[in-house]
Amino acid sequence: MFSSFSYPPLDLSGDHHIHTKLCNHASGEMEEYVQAAVANGLRSMTFLEHLECGLIYEQQIWLTEELFCQYFEEGFRLKKQYAGQIEVRLGVEIGWNALAADELLAVLARFPFEHRGLSCHFYFDGSRHLNMLSSRQEHIDALSAVGADKVLDAYFASLIEACAVIPCDKLCHLDAALRHLPGIRLNARHHEQISQLLELMRGKGIALEVNTSGYAVRPLPYPAPAIIRQAADIGIALIPGSDAHHPQQVGRYFERLG
Numbered sequence: 001m002f003s004s005f006s007y008p009p010l011d012l013s014g015d016h017h018i019h020t021k022l023c024n025h026a027s028g029e030m031e032e033y034v035q036a037a038v039a040n041g042l043r044s045m046t047f048l049e050h051l052e053c054g055l056i057y058e059q060q061i062w063l064t065e066e067l068f069c070q071y072f073e074e075g076f077r078l079k080k081q082y083a084g085q086i087e088v089r090l091g092v093e094i095g096w097n098a099l100a101a102d103e104l105l106a107v108l109a110r111f112p113f114e115h116r117g118l119s120c121h122f123y124f125d126g127s128r129h130l131n132m133l134s135s136r137q138e139h140i141d142a143l144s145a146v147g148a149d150k151v152l153d154a155y156f157a158s159l160i161e162a163c164a165v166i167p168c169d170k171l172c173h174l175d176a177a178l179r180h181l182p183g184i185r186l187n188a189r190h191h192e193q194i195s196q197l198l199e200l201m202r203g204k205g206i207a208l209e210v211n212t213s214g215y216a217v218r219p220l221p222y223p224a225p226a227i228i229r230q231a232a233d234i235g236i237a238l239i240p241g242s243d244a245h246h247p248q249q250v251g252r253y254f255e256r257l258g
Contacts, residue, residue: 007225007257008232010210010240014044015251017093017117017172017211017241022071023050025061026245030074034082036247044087045250046115047075048172048241051092051107054100056128062095068111091115093172095122096162097129104166117209117241118168120158120177123151132177140180148184152177156193163200170207170239171197173222176214198231208236212253213243221257 018033019026030047037045049071050062063071075090082088092113094104108116122129125146131139132155143151155177163171174194178184186194201208208231211222221228232238242252 007210007228008238010238010257012240012254012257014042014046014087014240015242015244015254016044016046016089016091016115016170016239017048017209018045018244018250019049019093020047022063022067023061024059028247030071031078032247033244033250034078034086034088036250038082038086040251042086042251044089046089046091046241047071048091048093048115048117050095051104052095052097052121053103053107054097055095055122056124057122057131065107065110068107072111089114091117093117093119094162094166094168096120096158096166097122097124098158098161099124101165108167115170116166116168117170117172118159118162118166118206119172120155120162123154133173133179135180143178144181148178148181149187149189152186152190153193156190156197160193160197160200163197163204163206168206170209171201172209172241173211173213173243174208175223175227176211179214179217179222194227195230198227198234198236201231202234202236206236207239210238210240210257211243212240212257213249215253215256221253 020030021027052062079088121133123132130142214220214222242249244250
């Protein structure tokens with residue numbers, strides 16, 4: 001359907017969404033990702049480790065402040081060691097939680113993040129947080145019980161709220177919520193929310209991430225080409241990222257964006 005889609009110009013010389021084992025759901029040392037990026041001929045890369053606060057969730061899949069200290073210590077070493085080969089940036093993926101906004105802002109003020117990506121991974125059902133991007137059947141079933149339309153309404157409303165509160169450089173994987181729910185579709189209300197979100201991003205100078213991890217689960221990136229075109233048409237900058245969780249995934253599927 002989108003095989004003939006022509007993507008707006010993208011600088012594919014850098015991968016700007018990379019995780020490591022520090023987040024507890026990826027594998028590989030930071031240096032292994034740097035080496036992979038150099039081997040792939042990239043000129044820049046951005047680590048984008050997870051920051052979440054105030055979640056009621058059974059597994060820690062984000063960095064603590066202690067881990068962020070380790071992250072910067074190793075990251076500064078790598079920046080120095082690989083200077084001249086590749087630009088290494090130390091960023092953060094901020095998971096929005098309205099009930100922990102002050103805590104999120106406090107952590108952001110504490111560390112010298114060079115690139116800030118904004119996302120929302122969790123839906124609060126009143127007693128716990130459900131991971132909207134998880135492939136675990138337990139979460140898929142629980143979110144299905146709430147109802148896809150209701151969850152997506154809350155998801156896009158959360159992103160609109162987050163963009164108004166959190167200082168950030170880009171919005172990550174905009175339409176990735178409920179990615180493992182069979183037959184998921186956006187309705188007219190969701191498209192209205194996306195248009196509102198994009199206008200807010202344009203006004204604040206927030207870029208849109210083109211996240212190639214989408215190709216691993218569907219024949220499209222996150223977000224879908226129509227949303228990418230809508231963003232580009234109103235002057236929103238586009239930033240590519242692989243959402244790598246293993247060194248071999250650095251720059252994955254970038255050739256499909258050329």
